[in-house]
Amino acid sequence: xxxxxxxxxxxxxxxxxxxxxxxxxxxxxxxxxxxxxxxxxxxxxxxxxxxxxxxxxxxxxxxxxxxxxxxxxxxxxxxxxxxxxxxxxxxxxxxxxxxxxxxxxxxxxxxxxxxxxxxxxxxxxxxxxxxxxxxxxxxxxxxxxxxxxxxxxxxxxxxxxxxx
Amino acid sequence: xxxxxxxxxxxxxxxxxxxxxxxxxxxxxxxxxxxxxxxxxxxxxxxxxxxxxxxxxxxxxxxxxxxxxxxxxxxxxxxxxxxxxxxxxxxxxxxxxxxxxxxxxxxxxxxxxxxxxxxxxxxxxxxxxxxxxxxxxxxxxxxxxxxxxxxxxxxxxxxxxxxxxxxxxxxxxxxxxxxxxxxxxxxxxxxxxxxxxxxxxxxxxxxxxxxxxxxxxxxxxxxxxxxxxxxxxxxxxxxxxxxxxxxxxxxxxxxxxxxxxxxxxxxxxxxxxxxxxxxxxxxxxxxxx
Numbered sequence: 388x389x390x391x392x393x394x395x396x397x398x399x400x401x402x403x404x405x406x407x408x409x410x411x412x413x414x415x416x417x418x419x420x421x422x423x424x425x426x427x428x429x430x431x432x433x434x435x436x437x438x439x440x441x442x443x444x445x446x447x448x449x450x451x452x453x454x455x456x457x458x459x460x461x462x463x464x465x466x467x468x469x470x471x472x473x474x475x476x477x478x479x480x481x482x483x484x485x486x487x488x489x490x491x492x493x494x495x496x497x498x499x500x501x502x503x504x505x506x507x508x509x510x511x512x513x514x515x516x517x518x519x520x521x522x523x524x525x526x527x528x529x530x531x532x533x534x535x536x537x538x539x540x541x542x543x544x545x546x547x548x549x550x551x
Numbered sequence: 552x553x554x555x556x557x558x559x560x561x562x563x564x565x566x567x568x569x570x571x572x573x574x575x576x577x578x579x580x581x582x583x584x585x586x587x588x589x590x591x592x593x594x595x596x597x598x599x600x601x602x603x604x605x606x607x608x609x610x611x612x613x614x615x616x617x618x619x620x621x622x623x624x625x626x627x628x629x630x631x632x633x634x635x636x637x638x639x640x641x642x643x644x645x646x647x648x649x650x651x652x653x654x655x656x657x658x659x660x661x662x663x664x665x666x667x668x669x670x671x672x673x674x675x676x677x678x679x680x681x682x683x684x685x686x687x688x689x690x691x692x693x694x695x696x697x698x699x700x701x702x703x704x705x706x707x708x709x710x711x712x713x714x715x716x717x718x719x720x721x722x723x724x725x726x727x728x729x730x731x732x733x734x735x736x737x738x739x740x741x742x743x744x745x746x747x748x749x750x751x752x753x754x755x756x757x758x759x760x761x762x763x764x765x766x767x768x769x770x771x772x773x774x775x776x777x778x779x780x781x782x783x784x785x786x787x788x789x790x791x792x793x794x795x796x797x798x799x800x801x802x803x804x805x806x807x808x809x810x811x812x813x814x815x816x817x818x819x820x821x822x823x824x825x826x827x828x829x830x831x832x833x834x835x836x837x838x839x840x
Contacts, residue, residue: 393586397579404575409565418568426574433582434747435824441799455829491558510555511562524794524828543555 396436399445400429406512407453413496413507414457420464424457431456447521450512454504454522494541502537505530574705581697638664638673638733638755640725643681652713653695659684660723660737662755669760676753676762680737683751684721687739691719695741718742726810726818731757734811748822748833752810765805768817769838777803780819780836784826787834795827795834816840 400407407428412421432452439448495506504523508514516534520527643661647654659681662673695717702712719741727734738750754763761767769776780803784795808820821827821834 397582400575400579404571405567408567408571409562412565413562422568422570422574425571426578429575429578430581430744431824431829433578434585434744438796438824439799444799451828491554492561495558507562511559521794 392439392442393433393436395442396432396439396445399449400432403449407449410450410453410507410512411457413503414454415460416496420460421457424453424460427456427459428452444521447514447518450508450514450522451524458500491541498537498540501525502533505534506537509534577701577705581701584697585694638662638666638669638757640723640728640733640735643677650692651696651699652709652715653692653699653717653719655688655692655719655721657684657688657721658723659721660735662733662735662753672755672760672762680723680751680753683737683749684739687749688719688721691739691741691747694747695719695743698743715743726752727754727813727815729813729815731815732811733757736810750808750820750822752808752820754809754811763811765803765807765809765817765819768809768811773803773805776817776819776838779838783836787827791831793828793831795831797826800826812837 411424644659647656721739734754740748
């Protein structure tokens with residue numbers, strides 16, 4: 388049973404590694420760190436697969452670990468920023484080789500991290516709001532509110548089904 | 552919404568480096584190797600535990616026979632109920648190593664029964680503690696060495712590796728040393744993956760003259776302790792704003808880790824990632840009697 392879960396987790400990781408990489412890249416914004424984040428996430432997930440009691444939770448569990456590792460890398464980097472530059476980085480570091488030339492995407496990347504993640508998980512990864520609340524350890528209503536406000540700020544017509 | 556769909560396309564166009572699948576594969580292979588090693592260890596551990604159980608039962612039988620047959624023996628035993636005078640915890644072996652910039656420090660405790668009546672009861676536990684400490688240090692070193700190999704193979708330099716400052720630590724902490732209980736935690740951690748922390752807990756009851764199980768300290772009532780923990784989780788979620796994974800928790804079982812604190816209350820321990828996000832660290836729940 389446990390070995391079975393381990394094998395399933397490995398298969399899930401292999402199948403979805405591109406998705407994890409994109410999510411990590413959209414957080415850390417460069418290739419090297421995104422690779423590190425995914426690698427760390429895979430390492431931790433496989434070391435702890437026994438804690439995953441509910442097989443159906445694999446998806447939200449793994450996204451949670453990817454985001455956690457991505458932010459761990461970002462936070463470690465923040466320590467090297469001089470003390471007077473303590474504000475949330477206004478000019479995100481972008482990998483030279485690849486930039487998404489898209490106004491809406493750029494706008495999303497400038498939003499507060501929670502809102503960014505909610506929008507990315509909802510529209511790019513197509514997770515349900517209930518799943519997002521599990522990934523982000525956040526109350527479902529908070530997720531709804533943040534998504535609603537975020538979309539409003541982006542001046543996007545809000546459809547009922549996106550926010551429920 | 553059209554805009555959002557276009558944006559989704561550009562998100563999906565984030566190029567995937569060829570290195571990704573290699574790095575993922577590397578982790579999977581590392582984990583597979585660990586899986587195999589774990590399977591062997593579990594087997595070994597089972598054998599060791601069986602032997603220990605037999606030895607412990609033998610000692611208890613001797614002790615109870617003594618109590619039933621000899622009045623004076625019982626009185627003598629009744630006169631020395633303080634753990635302080637019947638047992639002590641010593642550091643049995645302590646060493647530090649530094650190999651390929653992997654620093655290891657190990658303190659292995661051992662329990663000594665001063666009282667001759669209880670002599671022998673500590674042997675099995677000491678053996679287990681020793682095996683745990685040595686095994687943890689060995690496995691953590693092997694893991695770090697694999698990490699080092701992988702790091703160097705993927706283009707890291709020795710200097711960069713040294714900067715990782717990998718530390719492995721095995722140590723112990725006496726949780727309670729009261730008239731009634733001796734409770735000790737033996738722990739292993741490494742500095743680079745909080746995922747691999749491990750610990751063992753032992754609690755000796757001086758009055759009963761035996762090692763306690765979770766049922767013993769909860770008077771057999773695991774159910775209400777579990778309810779207690781669940782309500783404490785609700786409280787902790789409110790305080791920390793973090794979402795615990797209690798809905799995935801299978802409930803309190805006999806093999807849960809616990810110790811007895813100075814107040815004599817049992818404390819149930821969950822490793823990081825076991826019941827809460829790793830960032831929340833190890834979780835402890837005191838069951839106030």
